[in-house]
Amino acid sequence: MQWVDQFLNFLAKPGARLVHVFIIVLCVLAFDFFQRKILHKLLKHVEDKTKNFWDDALLHSARRPISLVLWMAGLSIVNQLIYRADDPEMAEIIGATSHVGIVIAITWFVAEFIGFSERKFITQQQKKLPGDESRVDSVTIEALCKLLRLSIIITSGIVILDTLGFSISGVLAFGGIGGIAVGFAAKDLLSNFFGGLMVYLDRPFAVGDWVRSNDRDIEGTIEYIGWRQTRIRTFSKRPIYVPNSVFSTIVVENPSRMSHRRIYETLGIRYDDIGLMDAIVDSVVDMLNNHPDIDTTQTMIVNFNAFSSxxxxxxxxxxxxxxxxxxxxxxxxxILLKIANIVTKHGAEFAFPTSTLHVYNETEPAVAPELAGLFDPKQNSEQKP
Structure with missing residues (x-):
C-alpha cells in the first residue's frame, strides 16, 4: 500500500496542520452523528419498554452534553498534535479551555437530568389522589430541584476557577468577606430569598391555591412561587407580584384547603306568626338532616334567635x-328555597321592614275653645257688624 505510506508521510510533515484539523473535525462530526442516532433509538426503545422514567432522563439528558464532550475531545487532540511542541502557551490555553468545556458538559448533563426528572416526577405525583399519603407536593419537588441545580452550578463554578489557575482558598476567603458586604447591600434581596425558602419548607400554599390576606388586601390564585417573589392572579385576572419576605409578616388564609363550606343565614318571620316558630324550626332541621349535600356530622344549628324591630x-x-x-x-x-316552602307550608310569611302607627281617640267630648281660654266670646261678638 504505497499510497497509504505516502499519505502518512505527508501527515507527518509540519505543514500538514490544516489536514490534521480537517480530519479531526470530520471524525468529531461523524462520531456526533452516530451517537445522536444511537441515543435516539435507545430512547425510543426505553420509553416503549420501561415504565421507570430514570433511564429516560439519563438518555434524554446525555444527548447534547455528549456532543460538547466530543468537540472538547477533538480540541484536545488538535492541541496535542499541533500546539504542544510549537506553542506551549497556546497549548496551555487550549488545554484549559477543553477542561472547562468538559466541566460545563458535566454540569449541563446533571442540570438536564434534574430538570427532566423534576417534570416527570411532578406529572407522576399529580396523577395520584389528593388524599394519598405517598403523594409529594409539587412545590416541594420544585424547591429541592432548584437547590440541587444551584449547588451544581456553584460547585462547577469553583472547579472552573480552579482549572483556570485561581486559588480556591483565596476565592472562598474573598467570598466570605464579600458576602458580608453583599449581605448589607442586598438585604431586601436576601430577605426575599429566605422568605421563599420558608414558603417552600412550610408550604402554607401551593401553585393553584386560592389565598387571601386582609393585612395587605391580597386575594387570588397562586400562579408561580419563585425565590424572590410570588405571582398571584386576582379574580379580576390581574397579576400581583408579592415579595416573599412579605409572607413572614402577614397572616395568609388558604381557603383552598377548607374541608367544608358553611351556610350561615338569619331569616325573619312576622310577629303574627310567632306561634308557628317551633314547627318551622323543626321542619327546617328535618330538611337539613335529610339533605344529601349537607354533612350532618358537622355542627348544625337551627334556632329562634332574636326579637327584631x-x-x-x-x-x-x-x-x-x-x-x-x-x-x-x-x-x-x-336550601333557601326549601326553607321558603316550609315557611309558606305552615301558613307563615317572611317579614319585611314595617312601621305601625297607633292613633289615640278620646272618648270624652272635646273642650270648647272659650272654656280653654283661647278667646273671649264677648269681644268676638262686639266685632260683628
Whole structure:
C-alpha cells in the first residue's frame, strides 16, 4: 500500500496542520452523528419498554452534553498534535479551555437530568389522589430541584476557577468577606430569598391555591412561587407580584384547603306568626338532616334567635359536603328555597321592614275653645257688624 505510506508521510510533515484539523473535525462530526442516532433509538426503545422514567432522563439528558464532550475531545487532540511542541502557551490555553468545556458538559448533563426528572416526577405525583399519603407536593419537588441545580452550578463554578489557575482558598476567603458586604447591600434581596425558602419548607400554599390576606388586601390564585417573589392572579385576572419576605409578616388564609363550606343565614318571620316558630324550626332541621349535600356530622344549628324591630328571627348554621364555589351556591340556593316552602307550608310569611302607627281617640267630648281660654266670646261678638 504505497499510497497509504505516502499519505502518512505527508501527515507527518509540519505543514500538514490544516489536514490534521480537517480530519479531526470530520471524525468529531461523524462520531456526533452516530451517537445522536444511537441515543435516539435507545430512547425510543426505553420509553416503549420501561415504565421507570430514570433511564429516560439519563438518555434524554446525555444527548447534547455528549456532543460538547466530543468537540472538547477533538480540541484536545488538535492541541496535542499541533500546539504542544510549537506553542506551549497556546497549548496551555487550549488545554484549559477543553477542561472547562468538559466541566460545563458535566454540569449541563446533571442540570438536564434534574430538570427532566423534576417534570416527570411532578406529572407522576399529580396523577395520584389528593388524599394519598405517598403523594409529594409539587412545590416541594420544585424547591429541592432548584437547590440541587444551584449547588451544581456553584460547585462547577469553583472547579472552573480552579482549572483556570485561581486559588480556591483565596476565592472562598474573598467570598466570605464579600458576602458580608453583599449581605448589607442586598438585604431586601436576601430577605426575599429566605422568605421563599420558608414558603417552600412550610408550604402554607401551593401553585393553584386560592389565598387571601386582609393585612395587605391580597386575594387570588397562586400562579408561580419563585425565590424572590410570588405571582398571584386576582379574580379580576390581574397579576400581583408579592415579595416573599412579605409572607413572614402577614397572616395568609388558604381557603383552598377548607374541608367544608358553611351556610350561615338569619331569616325573619312576622310577629303574627310567632306561634308557628317551633314547627318551622323543626321542619327546617328535618330538611337539613335529610339533605344529601349537607354533612350532618358537622355542627348544625337551627334556632329562634332574636326579637327584631320588624320580625322574629331564626338562624340556620350548617356545613355543606362540597367545597367547590359554584356547587356550594347551588346547594345554598336549594336550601333557601326549601326553607321558603316550609315557611309558606305552615301558613307563615317572611317579614319585611314595617312601621305601625297607633292613633289615640278620646272618648270624652272635646273642650270648647272659650272654656280653654283661647278667646273671649264677648269681644268676638262686639266685632260683628
Amino acid at each position: 320588624s320580625s322574629i328571627d331564626f338562624f340556620v348554621y350548617t356545613f355543606t359536603k362540597t367545597t367547590d364555589w359554584v356547587k356550594y351556591h347551588e346547594v345554598k340556593q336549594n
